[in-house]
Amino acid sequence: MRTSMIVTAIAVIAGGSASALAATPAAKPLAFNPPALTSIPKGKFGAEVKLGENIFRHTTVYAHGIIGDALNCSNCHLNAGALADSAPMWAAYTAYPTYRAKNKKVNNFGMRLQGCFRFSENGKVPKLDSQTIVALEAYSYFLATGAPTGAKLAGRGYPKLAAPPKPATYAAGEAVYKQNCSLCHEADGSGQYVRGQTVFPALWGSKSFNWGAGMGSIKNAAEFIHANMPYGVAGTLSVQQAWDVATYIDSQNRPQDPRFVKSVAETRKKFHDNKFSMYGKTVNGHVLGAQK
Known part of the structure; x- marks a missing residue:
């Protein structure tokens, strides 16, 4: 009873009704098209x-x-x-x-x-x-011309991706990569270049993003891949394939996290202590993040 009276009072102050206040749904993302x-x-x-x-x-x-x-x-x-x-x-x-x-x-x-x-x-x-x-x-x-400031816009970031039906694995991801990604990004993930300019980006190695980048998160990489890759035929990979190949890509060597402190273990504890980061984990006998 008391809670109902408080809700009613708040609604009256706001100029509305108690039922309208209680039933107000969460705002849906707004559609927006950028200018040409x-x-x-x-x-x-x-x-x-x-x-x-x-x-x-x-x-x-x-x-x-x-x-x-x-x-x-x-x-x-x-x-x-x-x-x-x-x-x-x-x-x-x-x-x-x-x-x-x-x-x-x-x-x-x-x-x-x-x-x-x-x-x-x-x-x-x-x-x-x-x-x-x-x-x-x-x-x-x-x-962003014409877009409302502070509003949640449809299409922001990458679409949320369901968890994989079964745990993602390096081996399964390697197979997905060889079949769907290596043609553009090369078998060693080094990318392709023409006259020194990037045509298809490096996915790991010295020419790619470092361990502190958002794409270093398997979750972020899987969401991007599922929504946008392979380039030109986006949407052809299953949820499982997206998670598998993201796991494979993010289990390769890349430049050090610029926030590095003391050791790989300490850096993982401070910045990468989550299930979506491979930093500091051992893959194929090598601790990711450690210098070879």
């Missing part, structure tokens, strides 16, 4: 947006000397960051500032981009007022 790149405005701002697009598409060229691997932003954020369910930039831009458990602080969008350079690009961290960060912010802002 042909509508980038003229003038100095448009030039900055275009620079951001170029950095995003051709990071190895436009951020040469900043990144430490051979990846372009568009390798993980497909269609130059405009594709839904591929961590599109228009959905990310409107979600900041927000708290991030990764660094345990509220981040603005520029700080989030800095994290990408540190981990996914295995590189240096550009200053917030650097041309690189400002141009990428301008490009993301343009893609």
Whole structure:
């Protein structure tokens, strides 16, 4: 009785009814379509947006000397960051500032981009007022034209993926990789290049993302793969295959986590102590994260 009276009082203060308040459903993600790149405005701002697009598409060229691997932003954020369910930039831009458990602080969008350079690009961290960060912010802002700030947009991040029907294994993932991934990414995961420019990105090794990157999580990798890979025929892998191949890819050697402290064991305990990280685990007789 008392709880009912409190709910009624709150509803009256808010200008509504108790039944409406109690029955209010959770907001559904809003649909959004980013503007066409042909509508980038003229003038100095448009030039900055275009620079951001170029950095995003051709990071190895436009951020040469900043990144430490051979990846372009568009390798993980497909269609130059405009594709839904591929961590599109228009959905990310409107979600900041927000708290991030990764660094345990509220981040603005520029700080989030800095994290990408540190981990996914295995590189240096550009200053917030650097041309690189400002141009990428301008490009993301343009893609988010008309999107509501702070709203949950459909297509943000990667679609949630059900748990695999059976435990994912390295051996099963290797078979999936050989059949579906090696043609583009090579058998050794090194990727493909033309005139020194990345065509298909390295999935492990010195030219790939480091252990601190989001793709170093089997869960994140499986969600991305299931929604977007193989390139051009997305959706052809089963849930089980996505988890298996993500496990295989994330069980390979890659650059060290830049947050490394004291030892691999200590670093795992502090940053990777979860079931989706292979960092610090032994695979084929080698401790992942340890230098060979």
